[in-house]
Amino acid sequence: MNNDGNKISYETAAEAVRGKIAEALAQTPKILSSMMDSLAMSQGKNIRGSLTVLSSCDADGMAEDTAVKIAAAIELLHLASLVHDDIIDDSDTRRGLPSLQSKFGKKNAVMAGDYLFCLCFSLISEAYSSRASSDYIDKISDFSKVIGLLCLGEIRQNEHNFDFDLDLKNYLRIIGGKTASLFALSMYTGARSSDMPHDKAKIYGRIGGYFGIIFQLIDDCLDYDGEFSTVEKPIGKDLREGIITLPFIYAARKEPALKKLLSASLPQEDSFDTAILKIRELGGVAHTKVLAGKYRAKAMKLIMTLENDYKKKELTSMLDRIYDRQK
Amino acid sequence: MNNDGNKISYETAAEAVRGKIAEALAQTPKILSSMMDSLAMSQGKNIRGSLTVLSSCDADGMAEDTAVKIAAAIELLHLASLVHDDIIDDSDTRRGLPSLQSKFGKKNAVMAGDYLFCLCFSLISEAYSSRASSDYIDKISDFSKVIGLLCLGEIRQNEHNFDFDLDLKNYLRIIGGKTASLFALSMYTGARSSDMPHDKAKIYGRIGGYFGIIFQLIDDCLDYDGEFSTVEKPIGKDLREGIITLPFIYAARKEPALKKLLSASLPQEDSFDTAILKIRELGGVAHTKVLAGKYRAKAMKLIMTLENDYKKKELTSMLDRIYDRQK
Numbered sequence: 001m002n003n004d005g006n007k008i009s010y011e012t013a014a015e016a017v018r019g020k021i022a023e024a025l026a027q028t029p030k031i032l033s034s035m036m037d038s039l040a041m042s043q044g045k046n047i048r049g050s051l052t053v054l055s056s057c058d059a060d061g062m063a064e065d066t067a068v069k070i071a072a073a074i075e076l077l078h079l080a081s082l083v084h085d086d087i088i089d090d091s092d093t094r095r096g097l098p099s100l101q102s103k104f105g106k107k108n109a110v111m112a113g114d115y116l117f118c119l120c121f122s123l124i125s126e127a128y129s130s131r132a133s134s135d136y137i138d139k140i141s142d143f144s145k146v147i148g149l150l151c152l153g154e155i156r157q158n159e160h161n162f163d164f165d166l167d168l169k170n171y172l173r174i175i176g177g178k179t180a181s182l183f184a185l186s187m188y189t190g191a192r193s194s195d196m197p198h199d200k201a202k203i204y205g206r207i208g209g210y211f212g213i214i215f216q217l218i219d220d221c222l223d224y225d226g227e228f229s230t231v232e233k234p235i236g237k238d239l240r241e242g243i244i245t246l247p248f249i250y251a252a253r254k255e256p257a258l259k260k261l262l263s264a265s266l267p268q269e270d271s272f273d274t275a276i277l278k279i280r281e282l283g284g285v286a287h288t289k290v291l292a293g294k295y296r297a298k299a300m301k302l303i304m305t306l307e308n309d310y311k312k313k314e315l316t317s318m319l320d321r322i323y324d325r326q327k
Numbered sequence: 328m329n330n331d332g333n334k335i336s337y338e339t340a341a342e343a344v345r346g347k348i349a350e351a352l353a354q355t356p357k358i359l360s361s362m363m364d365s366l367a368m369s370q371g372k373n374i375r376g377s378l379t380v381l382s383s384c385d386a387d388g389m390a391e392d393t394a395v396k397i398a399a400a401i402e403l404l405h406l407a408s409l410v411h412d413d414i415i416d417d418s419d420t421r422r423g424l425p426s427l428q429s430k431f432g433k434k435n436a437v438m439a440g441d442y443l444f445c446l447c448f449s450l451i452s453e454a455y456s457s458r459a460s461s462d463y464i465d466k467i468s469d470f471s472k473v474i475g476l477l478c479l480g481e482i483r484q485n486e487h488n489f490d491f492d493l494d495l496k497n498y499l500r501i502i503g504g505k506t507a508s509l510f511a512l513s514m515y516t517g518a519r520s521s522d523m524p525h526d527k528a529k530i531y532g533r534i535g536g537y538f539g540i541i542f543q544l545i546d547d548c549l550d551y552d553g554e555f556s557t558v559e560k561p562i563g564k565d566l567r568e569g570i571i572t573l574p575f576i577y578a579a580r581k582e583p584a585l586k587k588l589l590s591a592s593l594p595q596e597d598s599f600d601t602a603i604l605k606i607r608e609l610g611g612v613a614h615t616k617v618l619a620g621k622y623r624a625k626a627m628k629l630i631m632t633l634e635n636d637y638k639k640k641e642l643t644s645m646l647d648r649i650y651d652r653q654k
Contacts, residue, residue: 031483031486081441087434088438107414107485110437111411111485113437114477115478115479117474118471119471121470126468148442151359151438151441151442152358155358158435158438
């Protein structure tokens with residue numbers, strides 16, 4: 001499949017993904033452009049897109065040209081889900097800037113998210129337009145399935161909003177849907193965009209799934225991080241919004257009274273502050289990090305089975321960065 | 328492309344579209360099923376899907392098997408857009424039943440709509456999985472473009488909410504996006520699912536576009552129809568929600584005072600009732616129907632150029648039904 005594809009270095013490719021996203025957002029009709037500009041300004045770390053191009057690399061660290069477009073499609077899909085998430089969670093900020101829904105209203109944000117979904121599918125068609133490929137059908141089908149999983153993860157999370165009895169199993173199902181599925185797709189499609197057969201690419205998909213779980217576990221730890229006095233980053237934002245994550249689940253298992261504290265019909269800000277301190281004291285955050293470490297070991301075990309030394313090295317360093325990140 | 332396709336009669340195919348939609352909605356994971364059941368119960372007239380299978384028919388009125396799946400995909404896309412529209416318009420009912428957003432909340436409705444988008448793309452991949460087809464890429468690209476146009480139509484409509492100065496040109500741009508684009512896609516993709524070359528299928532797309540405009544013009548007339556005393560159907564629902572349509576535009580051109588009546592900072596229900604009666608008196612509805620008639624003539628002119636007598640006859644009767652419908 002990559003016979004007529006051009007190759008570029010991994011770093012160039014990862015940078016090109018940003019350019020491709022910016023280009024897609026910039027080409028939108030005028031009426032949408034202020035919303036899309038707003039999104040373009042707040043491009044994130046593009047971890048998913050980087051994993052896509054990295055997974056396409058050969059032994060010399062050269063990435064597939066096609067992978068850049070697929071990576072941009074993945075990031076746009078991610079962006080679409082963020083825009084819709086912010087509507088669902090009533091979030092005012094995203095990546096440190098006002099969220100679309102707070103800046104342009106929920107109505108426009110719903111449509112902007114839908115529009116991003118179609119930009120994503122347009123990019124996938126563009127990625128394959130120059131090559132006749134029966135993989136293409138699988139690809140669309142893969143993308144649709146993952147959007148389905150993302151939606152299910154969000155709906156499930158929503159279903160368990162303020163459910164202080166949420167258990168580990170259901171928590172993992174939620175993050176498996178809302179986060180791990182897209183990471184898995186990123187690495188699987190990246191690997192497939194090189195000549196790699198389905199069976200081998202599936203291992204990349206599994207590594208991606210682990211990366212996603214670790215990413216979310218660390219995210220959920222970071223939510224409990226910081227000082228109460230700082231203004232920029234509220235501590236325990238998730239908990240206050242009713243999103244129950246692992247630090248709470250662990251802590252509440254040790255001290256079930258935590259549930260009662262927050263189950264009051266109208267829990268006060270004070271109760272949340274008390275609960276957050278308690279959760280940290282009880283080791284909820286530390287335990288979550290331990291679980292992240294276990295998934296890191298699983299991911300490492302799979303990475304070590306890969307034949308390509310370049311990817312072994314780069315994936316390991318990416319994993320370290322995800323695991324060790326402080327924000 | 329249809330070499331190995333099976334053929335079934337148009338009536339059987341149109342009925343099979345309903346079955347296919349019900350099947351897709353029924354196969355959803357448990358957590359979504361109450362929402363999907365709710366949607367399955369309220370299947371509409373499936374006009375768009377019927378146009379797809381009809382456009383695929385041969386001279387004997389036999390439709391392409393593949394067209395059934397594509398038609399179902401189109402109806403699911405339509406359904407997705409309705410679910411998101413109801414969030415945007417804050418509508419409590421849809422097709423005479425409670426809307427998803429009123430029954431399950433806006434949060435779940437956003438995700439359910441996203442999920443329907445991906446069911447749509449899954450069905451398209453299913454439609455093509457048994458045939459190697461380079462058309463497939465065009466198809467996804469066509470679907471993405473149309474979703475883009477749908478979104479733009481909605482955003483534009485939203486932008487002109489309570490804009491009593493909306494003119495004919497911008498009104499036509501709105502309905503071109505929100506309604507005509509999907510009708511055009513229905514007929515174009517239906518035609519393409521038979522052996523028809525792109526150039527000829529484009530004529531079907533143009534006919535579909537006219538059908539969509541006529542459909543919306545009649546819809547906008549029907550919104551002003553009926554008695555004030557009946558409870559089920561509020562008259563001038565659109566106007567009360569700030570959606571400006573052609574009957575108002577025509578009437579306000581004759582009597583600009585209408586704009587002032589409704590531009591008050593907090594227009595009363597009374598003002599709307601007065602305005603609605605005025606709009607009817609001033610011939611706003613009648614004029615809109617006249618414009619629908621002009622588009623009907625344009626559509627008929629194109630239908631008469633078709634070579635297939637079966638489709639000529641059926642499309643004409645479909646057009647009559649759309650133009651003459653009373654609800």
